[in-house]
Amino acid sequence: MAQVLAVPGDVRHGFSYNISFNRDFGRITGIAASSKGNIVLCDHNNKNLILVDNIGNCLTELNVDSEPYDVAITRQNIGYITQPNTRSVLQIDPDRMVVLSKHTCNMLNTTVICASAFGNACYLGVNIHGQSYIHHFTSLSTIGETVYTAGQQNNIGSGVVKTHTIDGQTYFSCIGGQNFIMVRKQGTLYLNSVLENMSSIATIDTPTDICSDDNGHLYVSGQGSNNIHRLTQDGKVLDIPLHSQHGIKQPVAVCFDQNYTKLYIVNEWGKSVLVFDVYG
Template sequence: MAQWMNMSGVDGHGFSYIGRFNHEFGRVTGIAATIKGNIVLCDYDKKNLILVDPLGNYLKNLNLDSEPYDVDITSQNIGYVTQPNSRSVLQIDPDNMMVLFQAKCSELGTTVFCVSAVPNTGRCFSKKVPCYLGVKTHGNLYAFPVNHDEINITDIEENGYEIGSCVLKFHTVNADSWLSCIGGQNYITYNEGFDYQIKIDNIATIDTPNDICSDDNDHIYVSGQGSNNIHRLIKYFKLQVGSFETEADYTVLDIPLNSQHGIKEPVALCFNQDYSKFYIVNEWGKSVLVFDVI
């Protein structure tokens, strides 16, 4: 017998539409917010990074030698950009659009695919892991820890956490747990540590999830690329009666945004650093919607 315990508040943010911007994008595949409130976009087709202000006004861009797929920015305001086709990752100063370091995978059949920052690791540099790279090798994706002083993408299977195969994007919930979008499927997965993995397949109203982020209430947001909506999930635990053991899972709280709010083929999404604005890469990477969080 099991007892279900909700471990998150049920109150959710509301969203007020501000506007939409498009700077003749080729195809935007990744988005992240800087400490200053600016937004970094990966234009995969045009091989560049684009920096815009909080309302989407163009600031500058950075041309790259390979296609950028995913980007995230740590609490220390250091950005990481994955370039899977060149098997590399860039470390950048996001507000100045400057490359600080580039690392490449040394093992054949291995590439850096996606990236996710660990939330709330503080503004100062420390020994905490600030982000995880999604490194694909031998058909599987591993959450691979990096630090700001050294990016050494070797011994992936020994030093990383196996997430699964066919992962499009993943989101770091905390230092040892992750949520992942699986290519071509209508569910997401949850991994915790080395051993625990579940398939969250109770989201009947989602089609082709593409990206995941979270807000300051620890609610999880999942973009439904095929269903033209954004789901909000909450975490709960299954407590075994008569035992101290629990198992984590997620369930749908609501669908705060859908096609009636202009959501059409959403690709990527993020909040700004103070959670006052919500950004959705829309129309299969052709435009970005901006919402105030209320």
């Protein structure tokens, strides 16, 4: 694979294996860290949310009325849980695992898929007639009108399964069944420049989730390639810091804790979670 060297002064984190845990999960599809260092897991198949501490000890669980798919937690420590099958989003207190409110989209042809947080804001990935749009969380009762009014300015591609924002204006999205990442930036929809040249990203197979570290690097889980790629924000491949030799197998979701001291990887198609300590 053709890799792009880091620019002078570039700092890359290293990772050391800490622990792996499995609590008879049905299938974990989403993961996010709270401000207290705890982790919220979405167990899609068992219809519940699981709160664990930073080494996987279960603190509490919360049964929900529909399959939870994705979770994002803001700096204000408000969690947002997407429930695509009921077109709804739960607002929760993640460390008490208490539902604060439930918001449902009224449009039958609209599905709320994924969520991403930046600062105190939450951004939702919404699917309408096969096209995906970014919607700033306010009230889902008029989300269809909001998306259609905004039109192509909010379009982030077709069939988005996960999205991640670094600044509330740039969105990196994983597309179902595809081996590239769609990037939306400053009102222009385009394919990542590296992804237009597949030879430079040939080692990523079926990306499933994206997160970023405190150095501004992107981390992409490759479910089919059993690895984690590290990219620049313009899509240049820096390296593959974690792969099958580190226990990476069919990764589904990734996140850092809010202090960037731990990296969590939902592994084995949602059956376990790997915890890595971050250094450097």
